[in-house]
Amino acid sequence: MSDLLTALILGGSVVVLGAGAVWARQRHPAVYWAVLGLPLSVVRVLTSYGSVMDACGLTVAPSRLRALAVRAATRREIRPVPPRRGLIRPTSTGLRFRLRLAPGQEPADVAASAERLRHAWGVHAVYVAPVKPGVVELRLVGFNVLTRVRMPRTGTPDELQIPVALREDALPFVRDYLTIPHQLTLGATLSGKSMYLRNLLTGLARQPVALVGIDCKRGVELAPFAPRLSALATDPHEAGELLPVLVKEMEDRYDLIKARQGIAPGTPDEDITSDIWGLPESERPVPVVLFVDEVAELFLVATRKDEERRDEMVTQLIRLAQLGRAAGIYLEVSGQRFGAELGKGATMLRAQLSGRVCHRVNDEASAKMALGDIAPEAVGAACSIAPERPGLAVAGDTSGGWTRIRTPYLSLSEAAAVCRETASLVPELPALARFRTSVPAYEMASPVPAAPRTALG
Known part of the structure; x- marks a missing residue:
């Protein structure tokens, strides 16, 4: 009897340990x-x-x-x-x-x-x-690290290098503006595109960078971050006024660079520069990151007058994409779809956005718009993202390389709180002062239960 009891105890322990291992x-x-x-x-x-x-x-x-x-x-x-x-x-x-x-x-x-x-x-x-x-x-x-994203511990990131997501090989996906100055992020509704934007914006908010937003959805995406933004346009009319100011700021910075190049003969080679990063720190203007949410809204027109304004805005965006890197102006463009059917200039603008992140999309054509011209092998991976995996995306670059990434969960209230805490870091840019929005960040009197991870990404 005692042998049977011992066997039952040992067998039960093994079963419990095995079940615990499977559950864990x-x-x-x-x-x-x-x-x-x-x-x-x-x-x-x-x-x-x-x-x-x-x-x-x-x-x-x-x-x-x-x-x-x-x-x-x-x-x-x-x-x-x-x-x-x-x-x-x-x-x-x-x-x-x-x-x-x-x-x-x-x-x-x-x-x-x-x-x-x-x-x-x-x-x-x-x-x-x-x-x-x-x-x-x-x-x-050892396991699928993208199921529950936990960012690895890293030190203080370098300037304009933001760990924004986790790669499938367990390394952080770093958005490096000095290497890839402009990026296009595509994704369908509830694909996790907004979550990627929050992580990126809050990472930049802690650095001495000017953040500018164009959100033609009446500001519903970027208005909560207004305390940290140097400028915010919430409709195409305001965007049409903001973009020429940014172009003028870029031209002024080029004049500063040219003035530095026109120095006396005999100056050491290291003092000659072709971008703002070669300027002395005391003379270097602050970097500017322009977020354009739902870029298709800038292309849609209803009248001939709107069409003229659209052409002007697209031309200015293309100029910023072509010339902005040397002046320290970087573009972060996002939307659900970005193809030639949007109108004149769409393809040319997309070609300047060398970084690509594609979340779940509604059709294969949208995935090809994001990745087909830089990493064709990644199109299939983007099309296979399931709706129940929000935040999962495929990131590619012009080298042809690509990887799956997923952003960690960050609630809107947490992201807005970071922007309020870092509001003192907003740099002084007189040209953008009139575009500082007075829309307050969302202050919630009582906590609102967060939606499930599967809904928000």
Whole structure:
């Protein structure tokens, strides 16, 4: 009887532990990975590394000297040699280690076997990144980090570099305006486009940057952030007055750069500049980021007079996109669709927006508008985003590379509070003073329950 009772206790404990592990893996994958997934994956890698490399075709014949030494010392069969593996370094989302490639191998050989390595070691994904000639880093991700987004801890971001989302390889997706000055963000209703905008705007709000908004939906998207905005236009008429001021500001900054270039002979080369970042800090004008929400509203016209105003605004936007980078003026354009059917100048403006982020869209044509001309392989990934995964997007750039990203949840009240707290950072730009809006940020007397994550993204 006592043996039966002991067996029942042990069996019940095993069942409870197994059920707990399954529950943790589904509900709290980060906890499951830290407690159970990480040790198991390390054991798999250590015990099966040589055989897995051989099965994936990543081994090479040993050198003649090594073969002679093995034959003389052990008289064993000479086996192919896998790439030399470095130390395994655990992370909160997976593990990583470096491989020193054998002569004749290249990083593409390892990248081609990433899917087979994933299955062999039982992890969610394997990513390969070159480190230096002959060395690559394997990053193993233990679970789907985009299910519940938790941004990794980072230090204070550099100027105009904002960690705004999480990539599928567990690295932060950084919006770097100095590398990619202008960006287009497309997405259908409830796709998470507004959540991306909130994270980006609140990140910029903490930096010494002038934020300018054009929100032709009567300001419903950008008005809550008014305390931190240097200017806000809430309809096409106001946008038509604001854009010429920005163009004039850009021209004034070019005059400043030219004045700096017209210095006396014998001046050191490092004092000659072609953009504002080469100017002394005391003379450098503050960067300006222009947010254009629902860009299609600027293109829609009803009368011939509206058409003339539209053509003028589009021309000014194109000028800002073509020439604004050197003057420290950057564009962040978003909408549901941005194609040639909007009218003259739409395609030309889109071509200047080198960064692309595509959330869930209503048709394949919209995904092609965002990604088809820079990363055609990413169009299918954008079209496969499910409605129940708001905030999930595909980010691409003109290099042809792309990755899936997802923004963390940020409520409207939290984003508005950040803008109120950073209102003192609004820079002094006299030309934009008359466009400072008096619309107050939303002050809620009592907390309003947040909508579910699936609705807001």
